[in-house]
Amino acid sequence: MSLGPYASFIVTSYLLVTAVVLFLIVWIALDYRRQTRRLRELEASGIVRRSGRSAADTR
Amino acid sequence: MTLTTTLTDLANPTRFLSLTARVLPWLTAATAILLAIGLYQSALAPDDYQQGATVKIMFIHVPNAWLSMFVWSVMSVAALGTLVWRHPLADVAAKAAAPIGAAFTFLALVTGSLWGRPMWGTYWEWDARLTSVLILFLMYLGLMALWRAVEDPSRAARAAAVLTLVGAINLPIIKFSVDWWNTLHQPASVFRMGGPTLDRSFLIPLLVMAVAFSLLFVTLHLAAMRNEILRRRVRSLQMMQASRQAA
Numbered sequence: 363m364s365l366g367p368y369a370s371f372i373v374t375s376y377l378l379v380t381a382v383v384l385f386l387i388v389w390i391a392l393d394y395r396r397q398t399r400r401l402r403e404l405e406a407s408g409i410v411r412r413s414g415r416s417a418a419d420t421r
Numbered sequence: 422m423t424l425t426t427t428l429t430d431l432a433n434p435t436r437f438l439s440l441t442a443r444v445l446p447w448l449t450a451a452t453a454i455l456l457a458i459g460l461y462q463s464a465l466a467p468d469d470y471q472q473g474a475t476v477k478i479m480f481i482h483v484p485n486a487w488l489s490m491f492v493w494s495v496m497s498v499a500a501l502g503t504l505v506w507r508h509p510l511a512d513v514a515a516k517a518a519a520p521i522g523a524a525f526t527f528l529a530l531v532t533g534s535l536w537g538r539p540m541w542g543t544y545w546e547w548d549a550r551l552t553s554v555l556i557l558f559l560m561y562l563g564l565m566a567l568w569r570a571v572e573d574p575s576r577a578a579r580a581a582a583v584l585t586l587v588g589a590i591n592l593p594i595i596k597f598s599v600d601w602w603n604t605l606h607q608p609a610s611v612f613r614m615g616g617p618t619l620d621r622s623f624l625i626p627l628l629v630m631a632v633a634f635s636l637l638f639v640t641l642h643l644a645a646m647r648n649e650i651l652r653r654r655v656r657s658l659q660m661m662q663a664s665r666q667a668a
Contacts, residue, residue, distance in 0.1 A: 366474040368539040375478045375532045379485070382524050383637065390644045397651035404658040409665075411658070415435070 432509050434650045441647045448640040455633035462626035469623070478536040480626050483611075484634035486529040489557060490592050492522030492638065496564075497589040500582035510646070512578035513653070515585060516568050517645035521638060523561035530554060541605055549598035550606035553591060560588045574653065 365372050405416060459480070469476035496518050502511030533551070534544040545551065564581055571577035599608045610618045617624055 364474065365477070366468070368473070368475050371535045371539055372474060372477050375481060375535045378531060378535075379481045379528055382528055386521060386524055386641055390641060390648060393648045394644065394651070397648055397655055400655045401651060401658065404655065404662065407662070409658045409662045411654070 434510065434513075437510060438647055438650060441643050445640065445643060445647075448636060448643065452633060452636040452640050455629065455636055459626060459630035459633045462629055466626050467622055472540060475536060475539055476623060478532055479623070480630045482529060482532040482536055483627055484631040485525045485532060486554070487631060488634055488638055489522060489526035489529045489554065490595060491635070492518050492525060493557065493561075493585070493589065493592060495642075496522065496585050497592075500585040503578050503582040504586075510650075512574070512582070513646050513649045514642070515578075515581060517649045518642055519561055519565050519568070521641050521645065523558065523565065525634075525638070526554065526558040526561055530558060537605075546605045548604040548606060549602040550595065550604050553595045553598050557588075557591055557595060560584075560591065564588075574656070 401416075410416075463477055463480040466477065466480070468474050496515045499511045499515035499518070502508040503515065530551075533554075537546070538544050564584060567581050567584060568577050571580060598604060599606055611624070611627070619627065
């Protein structure tokens with residue numbers, strides 16, 4: 363597959379999209395871990411929801 | 422089950438989280454498979470007789486450009502949900518969608534520039550289409566700043582909903598800018614009266630990539646909504662903790 367004289371523009375475009383999509387995925391995954399960790403810490407310190415159910419349980 | 426019943430059921434964040442936990446693995450797999458097919462088809466697509474291999478940039482630029490507007494449309498429906506129906510998850514949906522929409526808009530602008538340099542001879546032109554998409558990007562950033570600036574989530578939700586609906590005026594301007602004004606950007610070539618002007622060898626990879634990116638948005642959006650619900654639970658537990666300590 364030859365990308366012709368503008369190969370650098372094509373490759374840069376695809377790499378940039380890959381980088382931004384990966385950044386979004388990692389950012390969302392890390393945010394999930396951060397929120398569930400904070401909820402577990404709060405529950406461990408005796409702060410629970412009025413319903414009594416675990417706030418970190420997403421199932 | 423009617424749509425109203427479904428929406429009422431999903432108004433319960435716990436039920437929504439349970440649904441998300443079940444659906445996300447399937448959505449992730451479907452997105453990955455479709456993206457792989459789309460990228461394979463894009464790689465095999467022939468060169469355009471005018472653009473050469475640069476046409477391959479279209480397979481990522483166009484889906485990102487469509488999604489930049491689609492995400493704002495989703496946020497506008499959510500804004501109505503916040504202001505009119507006071508749906509508990511409406512603001513969660515809007516807030517979670519904004520950074521994803523901003524990312525798609527950023528990618529549409531940059532990949533468009535990278536296509537424009539070899540094809541138009543310039544990275545940027547202040548024409549109606551490019552400028553209105555840049556305004557959309559700035560509006561996404563403004564909304565994200567607003568959510569961060571206002572401490573009380575319900576006040577932030579109402580202000581953001583109003584701003585989102587005002588910003589929706591930009592969507593038809595973006596869509597029809599190429600018809601209303603004389604722009605460097607070409608007119609619509611897929612969704613137009615009389616059918617697409619693209620050859621099947623370009624149209625099929627483009628549509629596959631568009632569906633793949635749409636699935637990517639749905640997957641990321643559901644995951645980000647789940648995070649936002651958990652963030653609000655953290656906030657309410659922290660407030661309970663603070664009030665106990667004060668008592």
